[in-house]
Amino acid sequence: MLSSLISNGQPQTPNPSELMVPWWSFTKTVLAATALSLVRDGLIGLDEPIPDQLFTLRQLLRHEAGLADYGELAEYHAAVSNSESAWSTDEMMQRLDVTRLRYSPGTGWRYSNVGYMLIGRLIERLTHLTLDEAVNQRALSPLGVSNVRFAKTRADLQTSPLGSASNYDPAWVYHGLLVGPISQAAVFLDRLLSGDLLPKSLLQEMQAARGLGGAIPGRPWVNAGYGLGVMQGSIDGGFTLCGHTGCGPGSVIAVYRIDDGDTSACCAAFEANASEGAVEAFVAGELVQVLRQETEGV
Incomplete structure (x- = not known):
């Protein structure tokens, strides 16, 4: 297992691997941090309706917007398993009937990659930058994170531990798939939650999680919840972890931070x-x- 550990802001893992790995849904935490930097700078409010939509940024970030997800489509899973090229965004949205909300925004919870695709579009609209540029300028660079980029083609994943065994088209991740060293994932989360990017008030909003109820079989959570682009849950011993897990064909990444009094630690593993x-x-x-x-x- 590739891993990187930070304790009280100091790296603890000797010679952490610099292999490029897919960050999968940990990308959502980076997108959320980028979006919250827009709130910090007064470009949008957390509880303002998104232009031309019925839901707010908070609801999008916390998967409460009423949107469905392409992961529920059997044909999506079949296409990925067959190493097919990703559908166009328009085709995906048509197949999913994405304009039909599954519940009234704010009244339910449903994990939705589509919601984070819309967050990416919002970031581009408000910054007048490409998503790559905005994420770098507003989240990665300010936290001193380097050698991280969006995978755009199958070749972009060939330098990862998945290697030539994977023929996955990263365009299937419609909100974008970041790839980078595992050490940089740990640095990003540790510095983000230490308050190096967002004011304390926004960090508190980010970590105000919606409870999702009880334990999850086969996973360490005693109680699980979801905040603004972060998973947050308690484990045995009464400890609370904040971060995100992500998975895709053939691999899993988990990046979490713990904070207990004067001690903090962050660990990323792939x-x-x-x-x-x-x-x-x-x-x-x-x-x-x-x-x-x-x-x-x-």
């Missing part, structure tokens, strides 16, 4: 051919071990 629960459990174990070492003065 593994091919693993379950979400296994990678999350590894990360949780690493983070709890750091806290115990600090408590015991080791």
Whole structure:
């Protein structure tokens, strides 16, 4: 397993791997941070309706907008399994009947990659930049994160541990798929949640999670919730982790941070051919071990 550990802002992993790995849905946390920088700068309000839509930015970020997701389409899974090229955005939206909201915004919860595609479009509209430029200028560069980019073609994934075994078209991730070293994923989350990009008030909003109810079988969560582009949940021992898990064909990434009094730690891990629960459990174990070492003065 590739992993990177940060304790109290200091890297703890000797020579962390600089292999480029797909960040999968951890990309959502980066997009959320970029969108919240727009709120910070007064370009949009969290609770203002998105232009020409019935939902707000907060509802989009927290998967409460009423949107469906292409992951529910059997033909999507079949096409990905067959290594087909991604549908055009228009075709995907037509197949999903995306304009038909599944519930009234704010009244329910449904994980939606489509929502984050709309967040990407909003970022481009408000910044007059491409999504790549906006993410770099507003989130990655300010946090000192480097060597991270959006995968656009199959060739962009050939330098990852998936290598030539994967013939996945990253265009299937309609909100964009970041690729980068696992160490940079840990740096991004640690510095973001340390307050290096957003004011305390927005960080509190980001981490105000909607409870999703109880434990998740096969995963370490005792209680799971979702904030603004972050998964947040409690694990055994009463600890709370904040970050995001992502998975795609053949691999899983999990990036989480723990904060307990004067001690904080952040761990990112990536593994091919693993379950979400296994990678999350590894990360949780690493983070709890750091806290115990600090408590015991080791």
